[in-house]
Amino acid sequence: MKPPPKTWLRFRIAFLLCLFSILFLIVLARAYQLQVVQSKKLAALAERQSRGIIHLVPRRGIIYDRKREEMAISLEVDSVFVQPAKVANILEAARKIGPVLAKKPPSLLKKMKEDKPFVWLERGITPGQRAVIEKLGMEGVDFLKETKRFYPQGETGSHVIGFAGLDSRGLEGVELAYDEFIRGEPGYILISKDAFGRAITPEDPGFRHSAEGFEIILTIDKNIQYIAEKELKKSVQACSAKGGMAIVMNPKTGEVLALAIQPSFDPNRFSLFPPQVWRNRTITDTFEPGSTLKIFLLAAALEDRAAATSDVFFSENGTYALGGKVIHDIHKYGWLSLGEIVKVSSNIGAIKVGQKLGREKFHRYLKSFGFGLRTGIDLSGEVPGYLPAPQHWSEVGLANISFGQGASLTALQLTTALSAIANGGVLMRPYVVKAVLGQQGDVVKENQPRAIRRVISPQTARMVASILKTVLEEGGTGTAALPSGYEAGGKTGTAQKALANGRGYSDQHMGSFIGFAPVDNPQVVISVIIDEPQGISYGGVVAAPAFKGIAEQVLPYMGIYPKGVTYLAKGAPLNPCGEEQKIFGPLAQAKAVEVSEEPGIMPDFSGKSIRQVVQTAQRLGLDLQLVGSGRAIAQSPSPGRVLQGNTKGVVRFQSPI
Amino acid sequence: MAEATYKPIVLSTPEREQEAGSLSKRVNRDLVTVALLGALALIGCSLFNVWAHQQVISLGYEISQMSQEEQNLLKENKRLRLELAALKSPRRIENMALKELGFVNPQKEQLIIVR
Numbered sequence: 001m002k003p004p005p006k007t008w009l010r011f012r013i014a015f016l017l018c019l020f021s022i023l024f025l026i027v028l029a030r031a032y033q034l035q036v037v038q039s040k041k042l043a044a045l046a047e048r049q050s051r052g053i054i055h056l057v058p059r060r061g062i063i064y065d066r067k068r069e070e071m072a073i074s075l076e077v078d079s080v081f082v083q084p085a086k087v088a089n090i091l092e093a094a095r096k097i098g099p100v101l102a103k104k105p106p107s108l109l110k111k112m113k114e115d116k117p118f119v120w121l122e123r124g125i126t127p128g129q130r131a132v133i134e135k136l137g138m139e140g141v142d143f144l145k146e147t148k149r150f151y152p153q154g155e156t157g158s159h160v161i162g163f164a165g166l167d168s169r170g171l172e173g174v175e176l177a178y179d180e181f182i183r184g185e186p187g188y189i190l191i192s193k194d195a196f197g198r199a200i201t202p203e204d205p206g207f208r209h210s211a212e213g214f215e216i217i218l219t220i221d222k223n224i225q226y227i228a229e230k231e232l233k234k235s236v237q238a239c240s241a242k243g244g245m246a247i248v249m250n251p252k253t254g255e256v257l258a259l260a261i262q263p264s265f266d267p268n269r270f271s272l273f274p275p276q277v278w279r280n281r282t283i284t285d286t287f288e289p290g291s292t293l294k295i296f297l298l299a300a301a302l303e304d305r306a307a308a309t310s311d312v313f314f315s316e317n318g319t320y321a322l323g324g325k326v327i328h329d330i331h332k333y334g335w336l337s338l339g340e341i342v343k344v345s346s347n348i349g350a351i352k353v354g355q356k357l358g359r360e361k362f363h364r365y366l367k368s369f370g371f372g373l374r375t376g377i378d379l380s381g382e383v384p385g386y387l388p389a390p391q392h393w394s395e396v397g398l399a400n401i402s403f404g405q406g407a408s409l410t411a412l413q414l415t416t417a418l419s420a421i422a423n424g425g426v427l428m429r430p431y432v433v434k435a436v437l438g439q440q441g442d443v444v445k446e447n448q449p450r451a452i453r454r455v456i457s458p459q460t461a462r463m464v465a466s467i468l469k470t471v472l473e474e475g476g477t478g479t480a481a482l483p484s485g486y487e488a489g490g491k492t493g494t495a496q497k498a499l500a501n502g503r504g505y506s507d508q509h510m511g512s513f514i515g516f517a518p519v520d521n522p523q524v525v526i527s528v529i530i531d532e533p534q535g536i537s538y539g540g541v542v543a544a545p546a547f548k549g550i551a552e553q554v555l556p557y558m559g560i561y562p563k564g565v566t567y568l569a570k571g572a573p574l575n576p577c578g579e580e581q582k583i584f585g586p587l588a589q590a591k592a593v594e595v596s597e598e599p600g601i602m603p604d605f606s607g608k609s610i611r612q613v614v615q616t617a618q619r620l621g622l623d624l625q626l627v628g629s630g631r632a633i634a635q636s637p638s639p640g641r642v643l644q645g646n647t648k649g650v651v652r653f654q655s656p657i
Numbered sequence: 658m659a660e661a662t663y664k665p666i667v668l669s670t671p672e673r674e675q676e677a678g679s680l681s682k683r684v685n686r687d688l689v690t691v692a693l694l695g696a697l698a699l700i701g702c703s704l705f706n707v708w709a710h711q712q713v714i715s716l717g718y719e720i721s722q723m724s725q726e727e728q729n730l731l732k733e734n735k736r737l738r739l740e741l742a743a744l745k746s747p748r749r750i751e752n753m754a755l756k757e758l759g760f761v762n763p764q765k766e767q768l769i770i771v772r
Contacts, residue, residue: 070742073738154746226747227747610769610771
């Protein structure tokens, strides 16, 4: 074989060199294009593919009552939507999904036929419903995560709490007034994704925690709220009234413990109720109070020394002509003392007191009690009510206002003003939110009790309270309000409702009772207002029983017990060096030894329950100390022995379990 | 092919060839050893690197799975709290006590306050 010529070899080498150089240049150029020219765009593209962002929906903070019981919680729920264009058989889809959502197929069909690319079928479905629909495996039907607000207490407290809509915005009540705190901020997580789009790991800097909203602690107590609602409802139903309101307030702080309105609504299904039912009518609606305003006339007259409790006024035997009008009392009275005017609620007597006090002063006191001004409660929509200026009060005007007509106010104003009297004369600002808490339990905002002003002196407040106490006593108008075992003070009111056009009065009434208990150290102020009761409409008949009902349940709940309950000391250990003890067998099944029951002599308590022991002790006048709980296992002194003098008998109990 | 017909021109005597052959063999052997070792080290390093990377990724998966689980548990906890709150509603409890269990509210004479 002949070797190839050298020139051929050279040519081949040069050719390959050129070829590879060109190829290399192309690679270089491409690299330049990718790395420099298009770098930004491509980096963004890569980012989009390999990294993901998970949006965290802001969740509204929890609302608690004053004892940290949940009143409103947000949960993530599924919402099912449909893209009608993608659904193969709309009819079949509607037929299959309908029963799962408890909806009629035709109504779903109508939704799916809408000319929209995206239609919600149902928002906030249960995990079970989602599973069933997913199983159907229908094209074009999909789910989205949303947060939904739940109110575990249902109607209880609905007018204070209000509600939030599906877009996580507060619409009423505290949910609205404190929305900026409760709402929270939307958060996100940046993640790396693998080729299949699965999340690999959260990247540190790209993480912002699901910014849940702040938590709210109300002044409302769930149980007091429930009691108020229950009693109010009972009263409203008893007289077939149109509605009613009840407020329970701590007079010392201005905290609203309960705020009940009838008719009520369930915030979980607020859209099923008419909007006028959502309204917190204790702050948005005004009414003419009627005789309850006499309390403040009385306070003003006493404080101003225009009248003393011993002063008497002539009640004109029930008929009084004034400025071309004739004013009547329900019952005819002659001479009445200041206290009696309030006790029997004489309108003519009140007019006489009002005349003596004078319109300027009366107006000044009413203003000072907060009438005609917003109370400043931390809820939105409060109205100031209407208190005409004194220069516009005619002679009849002054007379009217003296017994509570011609001025309009809100139920909250009335409650707050009475609280001032129960609080020794100092008007407090009412509030419904105790504190706003951050995620770590730190206090973001706290509402402290705030005194607005001193309206009357403590002495006057005491005098007014003692007169209000007589209203509930024999011969007063509010006997039906007296809670058994307590001393309470209050005032009935029955007012004609003004016509909506402001000209004259309708034949419908507002029956009310506002009061406080216990009289010597008021712990609660309770106001009950019944709107348009049918039949007898006197406040002493329609509203007083609800006051009694609420007070009798709320006071023991607050640790204030009625007279006549038995108190027992508990917890002192058995004294080993004291009297001889009789120890029964373990959980004495032994029958009690027959010891005749005689006062002052210890019977055989073996195996008895605490209740039985206490009842026997009460009957025999024994002073006992109880230790433990369960059944009696030991006692000192032994059965049949005399319990002498000041010594206390001791009974020890043990639980059978 | 062009390479098949190409033969290098070697200019050497057989003796020199033998001498040079033994020397170059020794050098070659050392070189091969070093190259092999180097390659092994390289492979070892790469494998370790891949393994470590793999570990990071699998731990990452685990972390994201765990945090998902944490989220789910938190959600479940909240759901249960909601359920508990609903079950503790005074309306429900009073109804059960009065209607189902036949309880009555105590009279004040029956109240014994232990303190």
